[in-house]
Amino acid sequence: MDAKDGKYIFGVVKVGDKGQIVIPRDARKVYDIKPGDALLLLGDKSGMAMMKTQIFEGFIDQMMEGLTK
Secondary structure: OOOEOOEOOOOOOOOOOOOOOOOOHHHHHHOOOOOOOOEEEEEEOOEEEEEEHHHHHHHHHHHHHHHHO
């Protein structure tokens, strides 16, 4: 899990029968993901990315502040 320029490779995960994956412990530690946290799944043709919804909500709040000024 060595980080180079803030980039990580945490390993391979498999999708279970119910479409679930397990987020590796090192990734949960780096991104402070706790049980019950909500994650936003984003994607395009190239792949997918996840982020905590609270981070996304923070971006939206910042954009909305910029619109009201």
